[in-house]
Amino acid sequence: MAKTITTVISGGLVTALLFGASVNAQDQAHLQERERLLSLIEEVNGDPEKRRIAIREGHQRVSFCSNCHGDDGNSKRPKIPNLAGQNPAYLLEQFDLFADGRRKDFVMQTLAKEFTMEDKINISIYFSNQDVMPDQEIDLLKARHGKELFESVCQFCHGADGKGEAGYARLAGQQKEFMIIALKRYRDNSKAELRPQEVRRTDVRMERVTQHLTDQEIEALANYIASIE
Secondary structure, eight states: OOEEEEEEOTTSSOEEEEEEEOOOHHHHHHHHHHHHHHHHHHHHHTSHHHHHHHHHHHHHHGGGTHHHHOTTSOOSSTTSOOOTTOOHHHHHHHHHHHHTTSBOOHHHHHHHHHSOHHHHHHHHHHHHTSOOOOOOOOOHHHHHHHHHHHHHHTHHHHOTTSSOSTTOOOOTTOOHHHHHHHHHHHHHHHTTOSOGGGOOBOOHHHHHHHTTOOHHHHHHHHHHHHHOO
16 A cells, blocks of 8 residues: 655755655665755754854865866766755765765765765755856757656656755756766666666666656756756
8 A cells, every 4th residue: 555754854944745655665764864864954054153164164175076066066077967056965865875885986985985974964065055057058849848757757856846855856957968877877777777887876766767768758858957947
């Protein structure tokens, strides 16, 4: 029987309702971990002085990140994601995924193991406070089709405006090429088309969503996502 999960973060910052999805142990564990990370972020964001210090300290630590993601979180490379404006709890979660190998990238895995938890929180809050500045060529015809797909399969978790809900990733203004690569990887994971050493990231929910998408649909989604401000 389908279950309803309601995750409420204290302070009224986030209320997430996941309706009609059957919940397995992995899903439940993921939600519990997300709640923990959201609570850590809320503790800092809820105190103006702590938040100001986090932004300052985070800016000092992103020198390691700026070569790829830009000093302000706006990526310098089409295949590298923008971090500006990203949900801080999502960013914090990615550090954990890189640190334990669930996401694979030599540089990011190394940094994730070197940064302290305080560093990770500060960096996440710093990037979340920067403005996304999309500067991409968009195929408007594909974007119109992508909008329909987004409303059908993406907005439940990522929000109607693409800015994420309950710590899920902000997609609005994300790099088009990065989105195409990421969505295809999730789809290939779902079909077991990659060898284990080629799997750079996994997410059961994203694999469910992408498993039936065609290349054309993925390109349409990426164009729409890149167009959202």
